[in-house]
Amino acid sequence: KQLFDLWRNQGVENLYEFLSQNENLVVECAHKIKIIKVNQKVLDLFEAKSQEELCANLNLLFKKEMFEAHIHELEALWNGKTHFSSTTINYTLSGKRIDVQLRGAILPGSETTFDRILITTEDITPYQNALRQEEKNRRLAESMFIYH
Secondary structure, three states, X not given: OHHHXXXXXXXXXXXXXXXXXXXXXXXXXXXXOOOOOOOHHHHHHOOOOOHHHXXXXXXXXXXXXXXXXXXXXXXXXXXXXXEEEEEEEEEOOOOOEEEEEEEEEEOOOOOOOOOOEEEEEEEOHHHHHHHHHHHHHHHHHHHOOOOO
16 A cells, blocks of 8 residues: 555556556565464465465565456555455465466455455466367367368
8 A cells, every 4th residue: 555655756657557567566466465373274375384475485485477357456456445366376385386266355454555455365276278179179170170
């Protein structure tokens, strides 16, 4: 929120365009995230033994593929929404790619500071793998036919 205020004071009007042209600022925003508490499901999903291990290795979980989705999440907050949703790619501590559905909601009382945002992460890797396989099969089937 403090970065948003700074950028607004600097004349930024279109956050998506601004962050798309300044990817380092997306990384800066991601590094401002402070995890307060996670449940066991999150630890299991990311293959972490503890919250401390998870927090110490966020750079392994959140890589460049997630930045586009993160820009959209930030844009929603910039535009005054109190919630956001995105589909993105994260990684486990062992480096395994996982597709996730991320939902966030600013908790009541935190609307002006963004100091408490509830994030839910759902592993949708099996679903995304099925979609990728379906697309691969479709392309293969179409390549078997020659159109004149």
